[in-house]
Amino acid sequence: MAGITAIGVIMIFAIMDNGWPAVLRAVEKDGWEWVWKVTLIGTCGLFALLSVLVTVGGAQDIRKLFRRLREQEASGNPDSDA
Amino acid sequence: MESALTNATSQTNFGTIDWVIVAVYLLLSVSIAFFVKRYAGNMTNFVSAGRAVGTWLGVATLTGTEMGLITVMYSAQKGFTAGFAAFHIGVIAGVVALLIGLTGFIVVRLREHKVLTIPEYYEKRYGRRTRILGGVMLAFGGLLNMGLFLKVGAMFIVGITGMDPDGNALKVVMVVLLALVLVYTVIGGMISVVITDYIQFVILSVGILVAGWLAIESVGWDNLFETVRTHKGEAGFNPVAAESSFGFEYVAWMFFLGIVNCALWPTAVARALAMESTASLKRQYTWSSISFAIRMIIPNLLGVCAFVFVMTKAPDLQQLFSPADADVEAVDNLYAMPIFLGRILPAGLIGLITAAMIAAFMSTHDGYLLCWSTVITQDIIAPLFKERLDNPTRIKITRILIVLIGLYILYWGLFYTGEEDIWDYMAVTGAIYFTGAFSLLFGGLYWHRASSTGAVLALLVGVTAVFGLGPVQDYVHTYIPGSIAERNITATDDETIEFEAFKEPDEMEESFYRDMVFDFVMTPFEQAKPWNRNGLEGWTAVVRGQTGQEQKVEVASSWAGEATASAWPGFEPKAGDTVSFYKPVSSARVGLMTIGFTLFVFILGSLIFPDRKQKEAANE
Numbered sequence: 001m002a003g004i005t006a007i008g009v010i011m012i013f014a015i016m017d018n019g020w021p022a023v024l025r026a027v028e029k030d031g032w033e034w035v036w037k038v039t040l041i042g043t044c045g046l047f048a049l050l051s052v053l054v055t056v057g058g059a060q061d062i063r064k065l066f067r068r069l070r071e072q073e074a075s076g077n078p079d080s081d082a
Numbered sequence: 083m084e085s086a087l088t089n090a091t092s093q094t095n096f097g098t099i100d101w102v103i104v105a106v107y108l109l110l111s112v113s114i115a116f117f118v119k120r121y122a123g124n125m126t127n128f129v130s131a132g133r134a135v136g137t138w139l140g141v142a143t144l145t146g147t148e149m150g151l152i153t154v155m156y157s158a159q160k161g162f163t164a165g166f167a168a169f170h171i172g173v174i175a176g177v178v179a180l181l182i183g184l185t186g187f188i189v190v191r192l193r194e195h196k197v198l199t200i201p202e203y204y205e206k207r208y209g210r211r212t213r214i215l216g217g218v219m220l221a222f223g224g225l226l227n228m229g230l231f232l233k234v235g236a237m238f239i240v241g242i243t244g245m246d247p248d249g250n251a252l253k254v255v256m257v258v259l260l261a262l263v264l265v266y267t268v269i270g271g272m273i274s275v276v277i278t279d280y281i282q283f284v285i286l287s288v289g290i291l292v293a294g295w296l297a298i299e300s301v302g303w304d305n306l307f308e309t310v311r312t313h314k315g316e317a318g319f320n321p322v323a324a325e326s327s328f329g330f331e332y333v334a335w336m337f338f339l340g341i342v343n344c345a346l347w348p349t350a351v352a353r354a355l356a357m358e359s360t361a362s363l364k365r366q367y368t369w370s371s372i373s374f375a376i377r378m379i380i381p382n383l384l385g386v387c388a389f390v391f392v393m394t395k396a397p398d399l400q401q402l403f404s405p406a407d408a409d410v411e412a413v414d415n416l417y418a419m420p421i422f423l424g425r426i427l428p429a430g431l432i433g434l435i436t437a438a439m440i441a442a443f444m445s446t447h448d449g450y451l452l453c454w455s456t457v458i459t460q461d462i463i464a465p466l467f468k469e470r471l472d473n474p475t476r477i478k479i480t481r482i483l484i485v486l487i488g489l490y491i492l493y494w495g496l497f498y499t500g501e502e503d504i505w506d507y508m509a510v511t512g513a514i515y516f517t518g519a520f521s522l523l524f525g526g527l528y529w530h531r532a533s534s535t536g537a538v539l540a541l542l543v544g545v546t547a548v549f550g551l552g553p554v555q556d557y558v559h560t561y562i563p564g565s566i567a568e569r570n571i572t573a574t575d576d577e578t579i580e581f582e583a584f585k586e587p588d589e590m591e592e593s594f595y596r597d598m599v600f601d602f603v604m605t606p607f608e609q610a611k612p613w614n615r616n617g618l619e620g621w622t623a624v625v626r627g628q629t630g631q632e633q634k635v636e637v638a639s640s641w642a643g644e645a646t647a648s649a650w651p652g653f654e655p656k657a658g659d660t661v662s663f664y665k666p667v668s669s670a671r672v673g674l675m676t677i678g679f680t681l682f683v684f685i686l687g688s689l690i691f692p693d694r695k696q697k698e699a700a701n702e
Contacts, residue, residue: 057138
């Protein structure tokens with residue numbers, strides 16, 4: 001969802017900046033080359049965003065994980081899934 | 083040529099400061115295992131981190147496991163050989179992961195069953211014998227699949243650090259890397275794997291983005307596209323172009339592999355089963371779709387940049403990887419990307435990138451070692467003991483297996499001789515397991531008539547995927563439909579061999595049998611017309627000497643009574659030797675055929691041999 005949205009946003013900016021006919025001409029002229037340029041820029045931008053979210057959110061998840069494991073250890077919860 | 087490779091790797095910018103960065107990172111990884119050791123005492127914690135992993139940590143660990151150094155290397159190799167057209171693999175992978183995240187296809191229903199492994203689900207749905215057989219198939223395909231990880235990872239380290247690839251450096255690096263991964267996987271189990279995956283994600287994401295940026299800067303944005311256009315033409319961009327090495331068949335195969343990587347591959351599914359809830363699981367996959375795409379696209383880009391660098395800025399490397407003289411054998415192009423990075427990255431940064439790549443290497447190995455050892459323990463050994471094994475014994479067995487699997491990948495990395503691209507090798511070996519698994523999971527979760535007999539048959543038929551491997555096709559080439567049987571060589575002239583001329587057969591009469599059976603069965607296999615000029619071009623000639631030695635070579639040109647190769651790799655053929663011909667079947671075609679065949683057998687087996695007591699598809 002996020003990937004499609006981001007590529008959509010990039011395309012909207014490109015259309016606003018150059019006009020729809022210019023974008024169509026670019027696709028027609030460069031074809032696959034244009035597709036891969038947009039894909040590269042779009043996915044790298046998204047991955048940079050994802051990295052920030054995971055770095056912050058992941059640290060909080062690790063704290064939660066240890067809290068839960070400590071609670072399990074304290075309560076002596078037996079392993080029931082073997 | 084070997085000394086030229088040594089010379090090429092030695093021109094790296096890797097220095098002392100970089101070694102320090104790498105050493106600090108490795109110490110940090112191993113110390114985490116000791117820190118979390120006390121929590122790894124029961125099997126659920128050891129294998130699934132207590133099923134307490136949150137969404138963001140889940141994304142980190144899924145990415146960390148699936149974006150391994152092996153992924154970086156094989157994707158770079160695809161970028162190097164196929165240009166930007168290779169991007170389609172990553173795009174398809176991302177789109178499929180997104181669809182699975184939105185729909186929860188297979189993974190959500192599996193998570194609801196609260197199983198630790200996929201074969202454990204087989205037992206719930208199909209019975210114990212299916213679990214054991216499924217475990218054996220999974221371990222067999224998975225271990226073959228993992229066989230080259232260590233060697234390829236070590237090739238990266240050797241290439242980027244400037245060690246001597248012709249000496250024992252490769253073997254030493256393999257042993258050291260393996261020892262490090264074994265230590266922290268054996269001690270800490272899934273908890274240490276998840277924590278180190280997080281740290282590795284952070285380092286890796288920064289490292290890979292910076293590396294991508296610097297790679298583009300080193301060759302120039304416009305030059306990047308211009309050079310690919312010049313050397314590869316339309317095929318460098320369009321994956322379905324007529325002259326492309328991919329084509330529609332390959333794209334379809336990649337779509338199925340996208341489903342496999344997300345929903346069937348045990349290491350990814352293990353992350354799904356470790357999530358705290360199904361909602362977290364769907365979020366994990368939705369967000370990870372970006373990682374599933376980027377894990378291929380940026381390494382593809384590094385490979386393309388390496389290609390452009392070799393062709394436009396490094397004549398010495400061009401001689402190595404694309405020699406003008408046909409008699410000179412090109413160096414393994416897996417070395418291209420690490421040598422390229424070693425030359426363009428400055429000291430300090432190169433250490434960080436290497437640490438990031440070692441992070442990628444370790445995060446994949448730990449996940450895979452833990453996964454396969456768990457499958458063998460839980461799904462083969464424990465059911466054979468009728469579940470009498472207690473938890474400490476299971477953990478002990480799992481730890482022993484981790485070490486044994488480590489020793490196996492060391493052995494396999496040193497001795498496997500296949501020549502296919504690494505990505506294609508992995509797809510075929512994985513198919514031994516996942517073609518059967520797709521039928522069992524999809525059928526079991528969504529079709530109430532799926533039966534245990536159909537399941538067993540599907541698992542067995544999945545083994546036929548092994549015919550996609552080059553060495554296996556070499557071995558059985560005389561049985562490949564369309565192959566040409568041995569004939570005697572009557573004379574030789576340099577690179578040309580002569581034999582009794584082929585004659586065009588009389589036209590077969592039109593018949594129902596020919597149209598409906600013969601043509602249908604033979605469709606996937608190419609039929610040569612060797613009586614025509616160049617009718618055998620691109621086919622493989624297998625020459626057998628009178629003393630039993632054998633060599634294979636691609637036919638460069640041919641006519642009715644002769645075939646010419648660019649060079650004989652093994653020995654000069656002589657009159658009295660024999661030659662046979664076959665056209666290798668692409669791994670994509672073998673994979674797609676196996677999927678179709680497996681599904682067919684599964685459905686047929688389930689309909690003809692239904693279970694006496696049918697189980698519910700979703701919630702038994």
